[in-house]
Amino acid sequence: MIKRSFFSLTQPRLKYDLLEADPKAPESIPIPPNLILLLNEALDNTKSIILKKGDKVKKGEKLSLYKDSTEYTISPVSGVINVIDTYSDDFGNKATYLVVRNDPQQASGEDIVKYELTDDIEVADQYLRTLPGAPPLKILASKENTIQTLVIMCTDQDILSTTAQYVAQSTMEEIKEGVRVLKRIANIMKMCLVVSQDTNMQTEFDGIQTFRVSKNYPSALPAMIMKDHLNMILPAGQSPEDVGVAFITAEAIVSIAKAYRTKTATYEKVLTVIGKDGQRHMIKATIGTPLRRIFNAFSLHINEKDRLIIGGPMKGFATYTHHHPVLPDMDTVIIQDRDLIPALSDNACINCGKCIKICPANIPVNLLVRLLEADQYEEAFDKFDLGSCIECGLCAYVCLARIPLYQYIRLGKHEFLKLKADA
Numbered sequence: 001m002i003k004r005s006f007f008s009l010t011q012p013r014l015k016y017d018l019l020e021a022d023p024k025a026p027e028s029i030p031i032p033p034n035l036i037l038l039l040n041e042a043l044d045n046t047k048s049i050i051l052k053k054g055d056k057v058k059k060g061e062k063l064s065l066y067k068d069s070t071e072y073t074i075s076p077v078s079g080v081i082n083v084i085d086t087y088s089d090d091f092g093n094k095a096t097y098l099v100v101r102n103d104p105q106q107a108s109g110e111d112i113v114k115y116e117l118t119d120d121i122e123v124a125d126q127y128l129r130t131l132p133g134a135p136p137l138k139i140l141a142s143k144e145n146t147i148q149t150l151v152i153m154c155t156d157q158d159i160l161s162t163t164a165q166y167v168a169q170s171t172m173e174e175i176k177e178g179v180r181v182l183k184r185i186a187n188i189m190k191m192c193l194v195v196s197q198d199t200n201m202q203t204e205f206d207g208i209q210t211f212r213v214s215k216n217y218p219s220a221l222p223a224m225i226m227k228d229h230l231n232m233i234l235p236a237g238q239s240p241e242d243v244g245v246a247f248i249t250a251e252a253i254v255s256i257a258k259a260y261r262t263k264t265a266t267y268e269k270v271l272t273v274i275g276k277d278g279q280r281h282m283i284k285a286t287i288g289t290p291l292r293r294i295f296n297a298f299s300l301h302i303n304e305k306d307r308l309i310i311g312g313p314m315k316g317f318a319t320y321t322h323h324h325p326v327l328p329d330m331d332t333v334i335i336q337d338r339d340l341i342p343a344l345s346d347n348a349c350i351n352c353g354k355c356i357k358i359c360p361a362n363i364p365v366n367l368l369v370r371l372l373e374a375d376q377y378e379e380a381f382d383k384f385d386l387g388s389c390i391e392c393g394l395c396a397y398v399c400l401a402r403i404p405l406y407q408y409i410r411l412g413k414h415e416f417l418k419l420k421a422d423a
Ligand code: SF4
Pocket: 355, 358, 359, 360, 361, 362, 363, 365, 388, 389, 390, 391, 392, 393, 394, 395, 396, 405, 406, 409
């Protein structure tokens, strides 16, 4: 395996967007009549499913497919399960979606589930994993990796989004409360906070160290923060948790604080929605709300062949349906006009070298992609550093031949992991 220096001479060209000085409060989207909840577990005909169509559910109830499931979702409303069906993600991975019909009549005080939250990270993981911000409780509670450093992200990872900055700026007291809860329930040696170098946010508290990241993309990606501020190079093919580091969003830490205070879950996710005209809308929507409800609320029209991107322009992925629900970790949604979608091509590489120059992980992307195009994933990993890619998307952004490099790389990593698991 090639070991390359993580450092490069690249001058990043893209800047993160800064939250405006006096941001408007997010607009709340009403709870829709039907919510779509994703469960990270596939339907298996050989097992007996404990949920069925027509089941009544309570607000806050934990929903799992099987008795022995470790995956779950939490219902944000009291109502009835209307649909249970298979969901496929962009790599064809199977999961399950539930449609819960909201029944406000059913949501009396007794119908809201309260949790017995003790000062134990495993207990927190049993109830709070799917809260807004998707707290990484599974990682923190894992017996396999000991997390020594927790990094609280008050910056957005992709350009155009200001969700994380807004949440951090408007809920700093609750972030402090969440930090105190986590100190109590988890054995984490070090916690630090990441903010933009241009923010005025007051972040000095409880001995938490603050890292100020540059506004140049991709300085706020986990691997870059580890390199620039923790002095750690993420080894090829490993994740931060493999080396004892976990990342948590400001929103997730606020969700934990609220849950420990009220013994109930919260469901309202803050999102940056960017329309075709580039206008940014900050909204709050209940987890499970179909995106089309948000678009309708802002009169954002989607025409055939317009592209719907979940996530930012560099790291996001396109979805094929405007029924896609708001998810706990969804920070940004972009509608891209069909006339503005850059054409991708199957042109051959012209060896311009731009991808190599811009890659922060110093990967020979032009050579790597040749192996990926030929489905040679193991060779791509061993010979051309597939595992060192930090998934910033810059190579695809600069490619003169318009080769979908980032998509090839993501697919290549996915296929490589599948091969490894099969082996
Ligand atoms: S996405 Fe491209 S530019 Fe970014 S680290 Fe991976 S190979 Fe390098």
